[in-house]
Amino acid sequence: MGSQKVFGSKEKARRKLADKVVKSLGQPVWLESVSVDADGRAILVILANPAAPEAAEARRIEAEGKAELVSGVKSVTTVLTAERASTPAPAGDKQIGLTPAPKRVRKGARLSDEAMQQGAPSANAAKSSIPGISRILIVASAKGGVGKSTVSVNLAAAMARVGMKVGLMDADIYGPSIPTMLGTQDAEPETDPKTGRLQPVEAHGMKTLSIGYLSDPDAPMIWRGPIVMSAITQMLNDADWGTPEDPLDVLIIDTPPGTGDAQLTIAQRVPVTAALIVTTPQEVALADVRRGAAMFTKTAVPVLGLVETMSWFEDPAGNRHYLMGQGGGAATASALGLPLLAEVPMLQVIREGGDSGKPAALADDTAGELFHELARRVAVELDSLVSKPVPEIVFED
Numbered sequence: 206m207g208s209q210k211v212f213g214s215k216e217k218a219r220r221k222l223a224d225k226v227v228k229s230l231g232q233p234v235w236l237e238s239v240s241v242d243a244d245g246r247a248i249l250v251i252l253a254n255p256a257a258p259e260a261a262e263a264r265r266i267e268a269e270g271k272a273e274l275v276s277g278v279k280s281v282t283t284v285l286t287a288e289r290a291s292t293p294a295p296a297g298d299k300q301i302g303l304t305p306a307p308k309r310v311r312k313g314a315r316l317s318d319e320a321m322q323q324g325a326p327s328a329n330a331a332k333s334s335i336p337g338i339s340r341i342l343i344v345a346s347a348k349g350g351v352g353k354s355t356v357s358v359n360l361a362a363a364m365a366r367v368g369m370k371v372g373l374m375d376a377d378i379y380g381p382s383i384p385t386m387l388g389t390q391d392a393e394p395e396t397d398p399k400t401g402r403l404q405p406v407e408a409h410g411m412k413t414l415s416i417g418y419l420s421d422p423d424a425p426m427i428w429r430g431p432i433v434m435s436a437i438t439q440m441l442n443d444a445d446w447g448t449p450e451d452p453l454d455v456l457i458i459d460t461p462p463g464t465g466d467a468q469l470t471i472a473q474r475v476p477v478t479a480a481l482i483v484t485t486p487q488e489v490a491l492a493d494v495r496r497g498a499a500m501f502t503k504t505a506v507p508v509l510g511l512v513e514t515m516s517w518f519e520d521p522a523g524n525r526h527y528l529m530g531q532g533g534g535a536a537t538a539s540a541l542g543l544p545l546l547a548e549v550p551m552l553q554v555i556r557e558g559g560d561s562g563k564p565a566a567l568a569d570d571t572a573g574e575l576f577h578e579l580a581r582r583v584a585v586e587l588d589s590l591v592s593k594p595v596p597e598i599v600f601e602d
């Protein structure tokens with residue numbers, strides 16, 4: 206949709222609307238570009254200093270507030286991009302990031318064609334270009350609280366259980382829950398004194414890093430845009446996940462819920478091999494999941510499939526109760542032409558595993574088998590995207 210070339214009067218109308226938005230904002234110097242897509246979504250590219258997140262946030266709130274009021278604008282998306290000369294972060298600032306180096310969007314560039322491609326892997330560059338990481342899988346959901354982190358953790362644990370070299374990175378800035386789910390809340394990643402590189406925390410046979418290790422769990426999470434990217438860039442590039450000779454087979458990234466700019470930025474800037482979308486049955490706000498899938502398509506990230514969670518609850522007599530509706534995940538997957546990779550029922554052991562820091566995937570029961578099967582399917586799908594096979598992993602029933 207957004208990447209389609211649009212000619213004629215519609216294009217003119219969209220340009221006019223974009224001009225109206227620019228005027229409504231008073232043409233500030235920090236406004237890099239404005240475009241409007243065919244759905245009436247205004248996309249604002251805002252320059253921000255990575256070392257001054259509050260100022261960036263203020264710009265963003267101001268811009269969104271004003272642009273939303275322009276008649277004809279249906280929704281607003283902001284993308285923060287780094288100012289050229291960024292000053293170092295103030296000492297004592299709890300950010301872990303270094304200055305990111307995102308490319309700037311050329312003035313007047315149409316976001317759909319250019320910004321969307323910034324840093325995005327090309328369609329056939331399936332392999333991660335980070336030395337020490339063979340593949341990067343991002344786990345995403347259109348809404349919060351659907352069980353995305355639960356799927357990320359258990360998928361990673363199931364893969365590690367069969368001997369894959371797995372990393373799990375928690376990029377969920379709004380509520381990093383992976384440390385709790387792995388029982389590593391008190392861990393603090395060390396830094397190699399010689400190289401200065403972050404050492405991921407080891408848990409249940411996998412390596413992990415989380416924004417949660419670096420922030421006060423009670424502090425409000427206001428990291429967005431450049432700061433998020435700084436943290437993610439450092440966790441990705443400045444951490445010893447693996448070596449070029451002995452790389453991780455897969456790094457799973459738990460992303461923040463939604464399809465806003467935080468997710469877009471990650472999809473654009475991280476050399477992602479593929480994405481997995483998690484949804485609940487009633488979340489068949491098909492439009493939301495479709496929007497998520499469309500975002501990945503635009504950024505040339507292949508979507509492996511959907512995982513439906515909280516699919517049913519089974520009573521002691523073995524009757525299934527579809528508390529959140531039935532068949533929504535399957536219908537959405539089929540509408541999008543994607544496989545439904547798993548239906549995960551509501552199980553007490555899954556919730557307890559998350560709360561106690563011992564993933565349910567590690568047990569020899571229904572949950573363990575289910576995540577084992579999901580891991581197998583994901584490994585196979587990932588394998589089909591990368592020429593080098595997932596090494597010597599035998600999934601047996």
Ligand SMILES: Nc1ncnc2c1ncn2[C@@H]1O[C@H](COP(=O)(O)OP(=O)(O)OP(=O)(O)O)[C@@H](O)[C@H]1O
Binds near residue numbers: 515551557560
């Ligand atoms: N299949 C399941 N059975 C039982 N409980 C589950 C299941 N999936 C998730 N939960 C529970 O639901 C809650 C929310 O799950 P989770 O934190 O994984 O969601 P999320 O989508 O990552 O949320 P957020 O928006 O905070 O990132 C957790 O308490 C988790 O233990």
